[in-house]
Amino acid sequence: MPADVKAYLSARTGTHANAAIYQEFENLYERKLWHQLTVLLLDVTTSEDIKSDLIPTYNDFINAFELDMNPLSLVVILQRVAAHKGSDKEAAEFLVSKKETVKTHKDASLSLSLAIGQYHLKQSDLTAVKAILEGARPEVENNDMVPLDIRGEFYALSSGYEKQRGNFTNYYRDALRQLGCVSDTAAPTTLSPTEQQKEATDLAVAALLSDDIYNFGELLAHPILTRLEGTNDEWVLQLIRAFNAGDVDAYEKLQPQWMTHSDLVANLITVRGKMSLTALVNLIFKRPVDGRVIAFKDIAAAAKISDNEVELLIMAAISRKLIEATIDGVAETTSVFWVHPRVLDRVQIGTMATKLEQWAKSVEGTIATTSALDADAVFREE
Structure with a gap:
């Protein structure tokens, strides 16, 4: 056993509060049971007692056998050590110094690079973050074998990068992808309840401010929004519901909050x-199939806008590919042929079910009428 390892372990056995753990360290190390030792380290390095001693534990103990460890497990421990460095700059430098150690393991090398990127992001070094993302993106997007947790690390870094850039659309999409990589999306283990509340708020606001997002059903179906319930930010959840339902009255009632x-x-x-x-x-969604010719005045009432703004609103919806329609300026109507598909909430699914029932009855009526006409035609021929 190297002298520095022996000195480290000797100082922590005997009367030390966690003497049993350090004795097990020594036992596994001497027997060269690297897998068992790695599993033990992954477990105990999250405890408060060991975390306070993590940097010496790495410098005087783990460093001696890190090449014998599973590279992915090593990267996890390296990140825990980095979190105890004096600054984000020191943490990034420490992780960079370990790139050579895991360079032969593709997934571990990728995970380490993304961890380095997070510290660059904390320092607002967007140029460095962009370089890391560009290097990692081909592997993440083109290789289905990349582990889910590392894929999540990529989207966590990418969404943070887009948030700092102020790109609401990209932030929203990558944040949802990152949450989709977390096993328990209702309570991501890497975020505290306060952080989850902030993430939910930021995600909702990004959806509202994005130039491309007009469907809020997917967001409302996500468990992360439950973190807003019963908090002082619950109005954000109510606002998203108002937008999803096209409820201008609810939007206006929430104005003091937003x-x-x-x-x-x-x-x-x-x-x-x-x-x-x-x-x-x-408004279009709620109308029956045979009611897609809509008067301007009905649109003005639903959107709470003036009559002379209606035509511009329809044109905006067409240009954003939300609908396909024609406009009759003389008759002051619009004929809608198609509405962009979207994720529906329970109320909207109920509306769709009612419309399907109405359509089925209409088809039955048409069949009955056609059958009667056919029978009458046969009778006359005879």
Whole structure:
């Protein structure tokens, strides 16, 4: 046993509070049971008593046999050690110094690079983060064998990068992808309840401010939004529900709350325009199949806009590919042929079921009428 390892273990056995753990370290080390020792380290390095001693544990003990460890497990422990460094810069430098150690293991090397990227992100070094993402993206997106947790690490870094850049659409999409890689999306183990609440709020606000996102059903179906229930940010959840339902009244009632959010206030015109578009889409959705010719005045009432704004609203919906329609400016109507598919909530599914029942009855009526006409035609021929 190397002298530094022996000195480390000797100082922590005997009367030490965790003497039994360190004795087990010594036992497994002397028997060269590297897998069992790695499993034990992964378990105990999360405890508060060992965490406070983590840097010496790495420097004087783990460092002596890290090449014998599973590379992916080593990267997990390296990240825990880095978290106890004095600064984000020191943490990044420490992880960079270990790249050579895991370079022959593709997944471990990828995971380590993404961990380094997180520390660059904390320092707002977006150039360094971009380089790491560009290097990792081909492997993550083209290799189905990349482990789910590492795929999640990639999207966590990418979503954080897009958030700092202010790209709401990319942040929203990558954040949802990252959450999809977490085994328990209702309570991601890497986030505290407060952090989960903030993540849910940021995700919802990004959806509202994105130029491309008009369907909120997928977000509402995600367990992360349950973290807003019973908190002072529950209004964000209510606001998303209002947009999903195209409910302008609910949107206006929530104005005192959302006017306290600087990003929503700064993009007030954009947010109100999106509310009008979702109101239009929901108006179309609720109408029967044979009721797709809609008067401008009905649209104005649903979206709570003036009559002279209706035509521009329809054109905006067409240009964003939310609907396909024609406009009759003389008759002041629009004929809608298609609405962009979307994820439905329970209420909307109920509406769809009712419409299907109405359609089925209409088909039955048509069949009955056609059968009667055919029978009458046969009777006359005879």
